[in-house]
Amino acid sequence: MERSTSRQSRKKVVAVVGGGLVGALNACFFAKRGFDVELFESREDIRRAKIVKGRSINLALSHRGRQALKHIGLEEKIVAQGIPMHARMIHSLNGKQSPIPYGRKGQYILSVDRANLNKELLTAAETYPNTKMNFDHKLQDWNAETGLMTFARLDGSKEQVKADLIVGCDGAFSAVRKQFLRRSRFDYSQTYIPHGYMELTMLPINGEFAMKPNYLHIWPRNTFMMIALPNLDKTFTCTLFMPFEDFEKITTGDEVIEFFQKYFPDTIPLIGADTLQRDYFRLPAQAMVSVKCNPYHIGDACVLMGDAAHAVVPFYGQGMNAGFEDCIVFDEIMDQFNEDFSAVLPEYTRVRVPDDHAIADLAMYNYIEMRAHVNSKWFLFRKYVDNI
Numbered sequence: 061m062e063r064s065t066s067r068q069s070r071k072k073v074v075a076v077v078g079g080g081l082v083g084a085l086n087a088c089f090f091a092k093r094g095f096d097v098e099l100f101e102s103r104e105d106i107r108r109a110k111i112v113k114g115r116s117i118n119l120a121l122s123h124r125g126r127q128a129l130k131h132i133g134l135e136e137k138i139v140a141q142g143i144p145m146h147a148r149m150i151h152s153l154n155g156k157q158s159p160i161p162y163g164r165k166g167q168y169i170l171s172v173d174r175a176n177l178n179k180e181l182l183t184a185a186e187t188y189p190n191t192k193m194n195f196d197h198k199l200q201d202w203n204a205e206t207g208l209m210t211f212a213r214l215d216g217s218k219e220q221v222k223a224d225l226i227v228g229c230d231g232a233f234s235a236v237r238k239q240f241l242r243r244s245r246f247d248y249s250q251t252y253i254p255h256g257y258m259e260l261t262m263l264p265i266n267g268e269f270a271m272k273p274n275y276l277h278i279w280p281r282n283t284f285m286m287i288a289l290p291n292l293d294k295t296f297t298c299t300l301f302m303p304f305e306d307f308e309k310i311t312t313g314d315e316v317i318e319f320f321q322k323y324f325p326d327t328i329p330l331i332g333a334d335t336l337q338r339d340y341f342r343l344p345a346q347a348m349v350s351v352k353c354n355p356y357h358i359g360d361a362c363v364l365m366g367d368a369a370h371a372v373v374p375f376y377g378q379g380m381n382a383g384f385e386d387c388i389v390f391d392e393i394m395d396q397f398n399e400d401f402s403a404v405l406p407e408y409t410r411v412r413v414p415d416d417h418a419i420a421d422l423a424m425y426n427y428i429e430m431r432a433h434v435n436s437k438w439f440l441f442r443k444y445v446d447n448i
């Protein structure tokens with residue numbers, strides 16, 4: 061079935077592919093400008109779903125991201141639902157805890173719930189009468205010349221939709237980006253790091269946080285590390301980053317406890333030995349990929365933002381924040397060039413690619429710094445680890 065998205069309005073139709081964090085935010089930016097916005101998301105509506113799968117349970121929201129939320133009037137609400145983290149709390153092997161502030165007094169980053177933030181952004185996008193949400197629409201293919209997109213539905217049916225501008229916000233494994241790969245002079249690289257990550261939950265103890273809540277807790281252990289961010293329900297989400305081969309060496313519950321006893325002894329009474337033994341095997345460790353590409357646009361027809369343009373490893377805590385900043389930068393260029401896509405898109409590539417590539421490099425550098433030097437060179441740690 062082919063349907064036209066034209067609604068007889070003076071504004072063009074913008075199709076935002078991907079209703080994750082960056083796509084939902086971007087829909088608000090375009091809707092605010094008065095475009096007819098169609099958002100297409102492969103998953104069902106997460107506001108109605110029983111289980112919401114995402115790349116992490118919570119994440120750190122910093123200045124960049126807040127500025128973008130401010131632009132659509134959502135900053136205060138999201139900040140009120142976040143937990144300020146004023147410092148990193150470093151856990152030594154002997155149990156000693158040492159705080160390292162993120163900045164001057166009063167400065168902090170926020171731990172926010174990913175699913176909740178995504179839901180709030182979708183609801184914000186939906187409040188614009190010129191936005192239409194299309195869940196259960198998985199982009200399969202699209203044509204750069206005609207702007208015609210083909211979506212697959214869960215029931216096996218296909219739908220074809222045309223738009224004036226396609227905004228690819230469909231994440232690190234972007235289907236929109238596939239079309240770019242078929243074109244000449246498109247630079248693309250992707251790197252999987254040898255580490256994977258696994259999330260473990262630390263429940264409240266006697267109704268209170270098991271550790272001090274206003275910190276991003278870190279257990280640096282040279283070749284691997286664990287971090288923990290607080291949640292509003294007084295749990296902590298602990299994320300263990302470790303080479304896949306080390307994850308695979310641990311095959312029994314007893315080996316899990318032995319490993320934690322050796323490297324994270326202070327966490328065993330906090331997480332609980334039984335919980336650890338169970339949760340370690342609940343899901344396999346997840347991979348982390350870094351993606352760089354250039355340009356971010358095709359003519360005046362399509363542009364990539366967020367992880368679709370630049371997936372970064374999470375060690376700088378800036379993936380989402382940089383994706384949110386993409387939206388602001390694009391919006392500013394829209395003002396400069398009077399919403400003329402043929403001028404805006406190349407300028408966006410020109411301005412944004414170097415900055416996003418710099419974030420990707422910093423994130424990768426930080427990953428190396430943290431595993432190689434963190435325990436021996438604290439000054440390097442303090443200097444480079446801005447957000448984690």
Ligand code: FAD
Pocket residue numbers: 077078079080081082083100101102103115116118119120121197198199200229230231232233234235236257299348365366367368372374377378379380381382383
């Ligand atoms: P995604 O969140 O991946 O969303 C893409 C959306 O597109 C999804 O909803 C998906 O269902 C949809 N989609 C995919 N394919 C299709 C298709 N073919 N058709 C239609 N829809 C499609 N960043 C931070 O700033 N701070 C942090 O603290 C932080 N911590 C992290 C911790 C971990 C462990 C990881 C892995 C990442 C972390 N990040 C963090 C990075 C952050 O998760 C990403 O940068 C962010 O999710 C990017 O948002 P996005 O909307 O571009 O992509």
